[in-house]
Amino acid sequence: IEPPKFHRDMRLICDVFRISERTRYALRRFDAARLEDFSLMTDEDFADMVVAQACIDKPLPPLQQRKLSILLSWVRSLPMPAAVGEAETKDKTDGFELKELKLENDGIFKASYKARQKKGDNMYIPSDWEKRFYEDLPRLRRELQQMGGKRPVSNWATEFLSLRWLFCG
Numbered sequence: 778i779e780p781p782k783f784h785r786d787m788r789l790i791c792d793v794f795r796i797s798e799r800t801r802y803a804l805r806r807f808d809a810a811r812l813e814d815f816s817l818m819t820d821e822d823f824a825d826m827v828v829a830q831a832c833i834d835k836p837l838p839p840l841q842q843r844k845l846s847i848l849l850s851w852v853r854s855l856p857m858p859a860a861v862g863e864a865e866t867k868d869k870t871d872g873f874e875l876k877e878l879k880l881e882n883d884g885i886f887k888a889s890y891k892a893r894q895k896k897g898d899n900m901y902i903p904s905d906w907e908k909r910f911y912e913d914l915p916r917l918r919r920e921l922q923q924m925g926g927k928r929p930v931s932n933w934a935t936e937f938l939s940l941r942w943l944f945c946g
Contacts, residue, residue: 780805786812786902790848790910794917800841803830813902816852823849840925847921851913858903 783791783801787810791801807826809815823845830837837845903909 781808781810784811786906787815789907793910793914794844794848796844797838797841799830799835800837800845803835803837804845812852812906815849816855816901818849843921843924847917847924851910851917852902855901855903855906855909857901 783805803826804815807822809818827837827842
């Protein structure tokens with residue numbers, strides 16, 4: 778089974794940040810094909826994704842991990858739209874609108890519905906995210922450069938992944 782395809786928003790940020798096809802595939806496998814889903818990824822999910830890729834012998838290179846880390850912190854920093862929490866009424870929930878409900882002769886209810894996308898379907902991503910992304914891009918690139926320039930005494934992720942044979946083999 779093929780993971781879901783990337784939504785336009787994730788394709789855009791991955792293209793701009795030069796995220797590799799292997800890393801994109803890993804994101805899709807971990808249900809981060811939309812920017813909103815990516816924003817909900819926890820640190821534990823991120824670590825699980827890195828370990829899972831290492832276990833299948835397709836590890837994510839350190840630069841790709843840093844790029845994703847920068848993008849993840851950026852998307853988490855976006856302010857939540859004001860419309861979140863405001864419930865819509867009139868029998869409209871989760872993008873479905875009940876049109877008709879009738880009882881058939883066999884005693885079974887038959888319903889017809891219309892699926893629709895609500896305005897502002899991205900509940901956790903502001904509508905001007907793309908403008909903000911391009912405005913923040915120079916800062917994000919500086920952060921990536923600074924993150925790569927730091928030489929920590931110990932990189933716990935690399936040390937952990939070097940022991941992957943314990944978990945994967």
